[in-house]
Amino acid sequence: MGRRKPHIRKKQNGGENLGKIPRKAYEDIVKENEKFIKYYQSQKICKEDEWNDFITAIKSDLPATFRITGSKEVAKKMLEIVKGELIEECLHQTEGGDTSIAPLPWYPDNLAWQLTLTRKDIRRSEAYFKLHNFLITETENGTISRQETVSMIPPLLLDIKSHHKVLDMCAAPGSKTAQIIEMLHGDTDVTLPTGYVVANDIDNKRCYMLVHQAKRLNSPCMAVINHDSAILPNLVEDDGNGGTKQVLYDRVLCDVPCSGDGTLRKNPDIWMKWTPANCLHQHIVQSRILKRGIELVAVGGRVVYSTCSLNPIENEAVIHHILAESNGAVELVDVNDILPELKHSPGLDHWLVGNKYLEFFNTFEEVEQKWRTVIRPQMFPPKIEDRERYHLNRCIRILPHQQNTGAFFVAVLQKIKPLGKQMPTSEVVEPDSVSTSETDKISESQSTTIKREHEDVFARGYRKKRRFEGYKEDPFVFFKEGETVWEDIKSYYEISDNFDSKCLLTRCLGGKKKNIYFTSPAVKDLVLHNQQSVKFINTGIRTFVRSDNRNMKCAFRLAQEGLESIIPFIGGHRKINIPKDDLITLLLNDSPDKPPIISTLSEMVQKQVETLSPGSCILIYTEENGKGDKPLVLYVSGWRGTQSLRCYTSLPSTVHFLRILKGDISKYIVNKFQKSDEEENGPSTSTKTQAVNAKSE
Structure with a gap:
């Protein structure tokens, strides 16, 4: 939602505008409204003996919540990290403060957590600061959703x-x-x-x-x-x-x-x-x-x-x-x-319908004529x-x-x-029947007004020309049989004939294809049959990215985003099973200028890449849990150079993988508490070593 414009006081008695009224800071707002209290007491939305608790709660600040996302195996691993490395530290804080961290008891598998933390808590404690950084980086990667508690309920009830x-x-x-x-x-x-x-x-x-x-x-x-x-x-x-x-x-x-x-x-x-x-x-x-x-x-x-x-x-x-x-x-x-x-x-099963002056009516027959334009018969409760x-x-x-x-x-x-x-x-009309020309210029709260205008249009039986406005979308161009670039990609990655290349699409009609996206067959069918009747904003995940390189036989590399969807169809030639220590090494040395030399990696990896031509590849790490459950498998987009091997991941993905592998993520997280200690006591041995290594390189 866009920022609201400052309210301007109107001129009085022909005078000048009185200027802008500054918005109040949230902490300065007086949380009182006599009409609110009277209205909801009359509606009896809660028991009388709970009313004071209700008012006290609704005037207090809302606790933060987050939800762990992803596949079951990754979610389990993230839950272990949350409970073992982050929450445990926070619970052992000895400093004062009204803080609490606990899983939501009704959310399945303890995957949703509620925490009462203030900015002051985060500033005063390194454990809370680590948790805060964890939420930020993992949210960027998509493995954490910082979502309000009650917002999580409707999807669960959809089943x-x-x-x-x-x-x-x-x-x-x-x-x-x-x-x-x-x-x-x-x-x-x-x-x-x-x-x-x-x-x-x-x-x-x-x-x-x-x-x-x-x-x-x-x-x-x-x-x-x-x-x-x-x-x-x-x-x-x-x-x-x-x-x-x-x-x-x-x-x-x-x-x-x-x-x-x-x-x-x-x-x-x-x-x-x-x-x-x-x-x-x-x-x-x-x-x-x-x-x-x-x-x-x-x-x-x-x-x-x-x-x-x-x-x-x-x-x-x-x-x-x-x-x-x-x-x-x-x-x-x-x-x-x-x-x-x-x-x-x-x-x-019973409620009151009132006007803006808190005059309540039990039935529509009681409503005065002047209010019947806003108070409608269907607003009243069922008869006893x-x-x-x-x-x-x-x-x-x-x-x-x-x-x-x-x-x-x-x-x-x-x-x-x-x-x-x-x-x-509902009066279903063709996509050009109703005007939403103003819709793209308004905030969420204003969108309701536009919808009400549409309601009035239908009531009068008018038909307005609808114009698609806002950002102009690039076309969705699906692959056809015999697509030139596809033959090269299929051959290079040994992609199975079971893969339907017609589920691949680009967003350009001509010129070089830079990004190739993948959709499921059902979504492809939906887009092809309906893109002329409804405005599609986005579909598909980026799977192949153009990477023109003189040492590469195929002009496209594998994108991390689409890896899990495409990997069942890719042959074994460009898949590398990698041990934990090697994967951590590659993730920590992510500079494209100085990637790790293949000869410094384990013999297991060296044998697999010995005959592998330069270009994109998939690094596969498998972690057995010892309980007979499905193992945790990580798929990482990699790049085989002439003498080197590196990961091809975004920064949030890199931090996420290192966190799961228990690698050192300190280079990616600014720890102000460690910085303060170093300013007071001098750099630690590990920090000095890092500085020396950086200088020697």
């Missing part, structure tokens, strides 16, 4: 399998999308999932934030598109008989735009601008997005609806409205057994006699005081039969 087609309707900035991709690849016995993730967002600029987040997972089974989710077009796919059929998704996530008052702990400025009217402007948009999600999910499929709002008008009212219109085609799923240790409250029918108590309300988190709402819906005529369908 994703490797064959599922998943739609994330409002995906930016992308932390949930990344989690979905990770779950799609969760089955380690499946080399390449047959399912895929389509991640959509209405804001063109925020789509690039989404790409940045998702690309860290290095998945060929993901595509990012840019469209208004409430009117998302029907995408088509190959039906296997030479024709096409509509794509129906197995799982849909509707993490919709909302007023966001559940994020008060991390966005305290909401205290100053919160009003009861915020929710009224969101309800219609949220209902339309959820309705479209239900239309796009297959029978038997699951839709997860979530908001970071406390307001029942944005939560239970939306769910009730959809259930009432679906006439039994959709039902709420009881998910209490899925995350049994997650503390939460059940959904409400109908409450059992909807099972709104199956919704999940997470309140800040229950387990020290932000506030959140989640509902899981299952489509049990096709939608009947009784449910008004």
Whole structure:
């Protein structure tokens, strides 16, 4: 989200503008709002005896959380590092301070952690400083996701399998999308999932934030598109008989735009601008997005609806409205057994609808005419006699005081039969039917206004010309049979005939191909059939990179990002099994000017590279765990020079591999505590040795 413009006070009585009002620092914000207190006490969102705990919690700072990502073997190794080398040191700190570090009890396999650390804690302790650096570097590599606790819940409730087609309707900035991709690849016995993730967002600029987040997972089974989710077009796919059929998704996530008052702990400025009217402007948009999600999910499929709002008008009212219109085609799923240790409250089956002056109405008939443009009949709760029918108590309300988190709402819906005529369908239009010319110029909060304008357009029956704006995308050009560069690549890397080269693509129509990307067959089919009807922002992972070198027989080297996807198809000629000490040596000596000489490496490596021609290669390290479990295998992109061997990895990847191998990463991490000791006591022996070696080289 872009930085907001400073608020300017308007001139009064014909006078001059009074100038800019500076934004308050978060620590200076008074966390009080009388209307907020009165409104939510009236709504009874929590028990009376818990109200003080709720208010105290929501006024406190939000603890930081992170989640360990990656394959099961890598995740286990990272968990060992977190628990053994980082957390253990922090827990043994003797200095004072109100800090706590613990795994989230409800998240599977202890892969998510919550820590209460302030900047002061990080400054005063080397152990905390190491943990902080760990989170930064591993986040850059994609093995850690610094994600808010409650944000982790919706993807878990989707229950994703490797064959599922998943739609994330409002995906930016992308932390949930990344989690979905990770779950799609969760089955380690499946080399390449047959399912895929389509991640959509209405804001063109925020789509690039989404790409940045998702690309860290290095998945060929993901595509990012840019469209208004409430009117998302029907995408088509190959039906296997030479024709096409509509794509129906197995799982849909509707993490919709909302007023966001559940994020008060991390966005305290909401205290100053919160009003009861915020929710009224969101309800219609949220209902339309959820309705479209239900239309796009297959029978038997699951839709997860979530908001970071406390307001029942944005939560239970939306769910009730959809259930009432679906006439039994959709039902709420009881998910209490899925995350049994997650503390939460059940959904409400009764709430009040009010205007901005806190005048509450029990039924729509009580609403004055002047308020009927913003207060709609579907916002009201079900009648007493109908409450059992909807099972709104199956919704999940997470309140800040229950387990020290932000506030959140989640509902899981299952489509049990096709939608009947009784449910008004969303007006699905062709991609050029609705104008989003302003969409790319607005922040996330403003995007809702644009969606409401679209709602008004449909209400009047107008059809506006939609223009694709924002950044102009390069084309997606897939390989065809007999592609010239492919024959050289295939021969050089001894790639199996089982590999479908038509899943490779470039982003240029002419000239030299610099980067070659790989997608799964299902994603390729999706792009080819739909790139004229919806704006694709990104798909594929970089797999081959042009590297013109006079000593290389093939003009393309292997990129680290696509290595795990392509390696099952590559022959053994350019694969090198490397022991731990040699791999650490190569990672530590990553300078292209002075790479390690082959003769200095182990005899095992020397024998393998003896007949290997110069060029790109794959370094493979295998670590048996001694427990009979699947071994940890690391694939590292390498380069065989005429007399040398080196790794071809980015800095975050280099640090990540060294961390797993227990190599020395001090040269990549600035340790200010060690620096302070050296300034006081002089450089240590190891530091002097490093300095001497550097000078001699």
